[in-house]
Amino acid sequence: MTPPVFAHGHLRLYLLSLLAESGRGMHGYELIQALGDRFGGTYVPSAGTIYPRLGKLEEEGLVTKVADGRKTVYEITDAGRAELEARASELDGIENGVTDSVRRLADEVRSSVNDAMRSLRAELAAAAREAKAEARYTATVIPDNEHIESRTRLQEAEALLAEFRASVRSELRMRASRGDLTAETVAALREGLDAIRGRL
Incomplete structure (x- = not known):
């Protein structure tokens, strides 16, 4: 706690x-x-x-x-x-406590960001594996026209994933550098990824 x-x-x-x-x-x-x-x-x-x-x-x-x-x-x-x-001496102690709290909270935010990035990489890797497996499946059971359309949609989906990853990574780094990346933001990212995965 x-x-x-x-x-x-x-x-x-x-x-x-x-x-x-x-x-x-x-x-x-x-x-x-x-x-x-x-x-x-x-x-x-x-x-x-x-x-x-x-x-x-x-x-x-x-x-x-x-x-x-x-x-x-x-x-x-x-x-x-x-x-x-x-209470001047007590206030000095509070200032020292604030410094310790800032370090502790920064460590927690850093840990949350690292967890979120690992989760994002895992989600993207899983999506890529599933897409490849689906591509192999469709190559054997789906007629040529549908196969071509499916591969086109796959390429579009992979491009969207890559663009999303780059955009989110840039935003997370920018917020972390400003010191306003909150645990709530990381939790919202994780929930959003879970929701997207649940709809696939």
Whole structure:
């Protein structure tokens, strides 16, 4: 089981530090983006994770919120800064934990990508073997005209597979280089391949 990114109570302290560093107020979405940036895109908290904690910080008088059009701006209070100062050593430990979490999450993403690429190669190899077997079969039992049409369709299918593999591989590498290749993307790829195989 994957351990949590933040230990209990650490995310709220980290939110305070982000607000203090900004030197200005931040929208909830900006805080989510800032956390995503700190983790290189390997961890992006949901609104359902961030907003309840901001609400709790407001209740404790550590942040204030002000309406800015349709958005809400959160600012750290003097009490919030005092808590940060009092827990400075703990915050240093959290920063070290974030670094470890980024490495761990990056390893998990890398492993997922490798698994997906192995699965894709296996699927393509299996499809090629099946196509060759089908071609051998049709050469012996299907009349010439149908045999020619079947081989034409086979060539078209193999070209599509090659184009798909190149396109997906390029997209996966580009996302991995940007740091936004998620485990969900890899899972969606695997599910899509399974669905295609199931329809053949």
